């Protein structure tokens with residue numbers, strides 16, 4: 001995106017509305033930052049482009065009265081801030097019901113975990129794990145995951161690796177380098193941590209829906225959160241910032257931008273941003289991900305086993321049993337990358353059949369008749385742009401986690417991509433919001449004490 005270089009304030013019109021701090025984005029990072037500032041007695045406003053809070057988090061109520069998450073949901077091992085927030089906001093957390101290992105299925109076939117296909121795939125995962133720890137060769141910055149996987153001779157092993165890498169990152173495998181992938185694995189503490197349920201990134205769930213946390217934070221902030229207020233330009237000067245948005249102009253001492261870098265590229269800056277920040281915005285993209293939750297009277301699949309599957313037929317998908325204890329059956333399904341976008345071309349019935357059909361041979365025909373169905377294609381969300389996180393475009397040197405947070409005059413950065421720990425996760429969003437609020441509070445004249 002071209003950066004405007006002309007100085008000056010927004011054109012004429014009404015006087016800008018004033019606040020001490022303006023936060024751009026009412027996702028978890030922005031809401032946490034605003035809450036922390038408000039608690040310090042600082043006058044804060046949040047400008048959110050969508051008509052709802054939560055960004056990459058979104059909970060819905062099912063026909064059976066339970067709550068399901070279409071966006072971020074799992075509390076990973078060691079995600080203490082997320083867990084503490086869930087407790088503070090009065091929600092219930094439970095451990096996800098999970099087998100030792102997901103079952104890999106290919107059409108009607110169950111792929112044996114000790115067979116040649118699975119062993120070949122697990123050998124590659126081991127190689128990646130080691131390469132991530134010792135450091136991937138720089139030459140792999142231009143080697144796409146898709147072309148790397150092309151060297152895996154075993155078709156089913158290759159497909160299994162495609163599904164695992166795609167669902168765990170949401171990347172287009174031909175636009176994502178092996179280097180970036182291994183860097184992500186290193187940053188997240190290893191493959192086992194990223195992919196595991198118990199002890200890993202998919203350990204716990206919020207019974208009331210993780211998205212409920214965002215709703216409650218926004219409700220507590222009341223009319224300090226202004227929806228349908230896409231920020232289009234930020235003007236920095238020696239005394240503060242002027243922010244132009246769909247709901248008018250705002251004048252503040254400080255602004256915190258929590259929007260992920262590729263989506264933040266839509267905001268003009270006066271004066272222009274430094275070259276490194278422009279590169280970060282231009283050289284990253286949001287992944288493509290489709291998520292569905294099928295709702296049943298009860299988790300009937302538990303009568304004969306579990307529902308944690310990796311399906312290799314197209315679309316490749318991962319399914320999880322996210323049912324709350326004693327509640328209805330919630331079957332969570334994820335499809336990522338180009339196969340997620342391909343689902344957009346189907347009508348609702350065809351899409352549901354494409355998702356549930358391959359599961360019926362393994363979970364039984366009842367899976368085809370859910371009581372409720374919730375779905376979202378995140379890459380089609382014009383405000384969020386996709387998920388789970390911003391990804392580096394192959395061949396570029398930008399976008400590795402965590403993103404730089406050096407303030408630019410009165411402009412500060414937050415958002416999960418900037419977190420020092422657990423970037424890309426809700427935990428990282430919370431950490432970044434807390435950090436940015438502390439940073440801004442300390443930089444204000446006559447800063448109120450903590």
Ligand SMILES: Cc1cc2nc3c(=O)[nH]c(=O)nc-3n(C[C@H](O)[C@H](O)[C@H](O)COP(=O)(O)OP(=O)(O)OC[C@H]3O[C@@H](n4cnc5c(N)ncnc54)[C@H](O)[C@@H]3O)c2cc1C
Pocket residue numbers: 024025026027028029030047048049050053054055056057070071072073074075076229230231232258259260263264266267289291378383384386387388389414415416417424425426427429
């Ligand atoms: C399908 C899916 C599954 C996920 N699963 C998990 C999981 O299980 N566990 C986990 O920990 N994480 C998960 N994540 C990731 C997690 O949801 C995110 O890391 C986290 O929610 C990011 O929060 P954030 O505040 O940093 O960014 P966002 O939530 O993206 O917030 C940014 C906000 O800025 C707004 N915005 C954008 N442009 C503008 C503008 N110009 N002006 C004003 N506002 C603007 C957006 O609408 C958005 O509300 C998942 C994400 C997705 C999409």
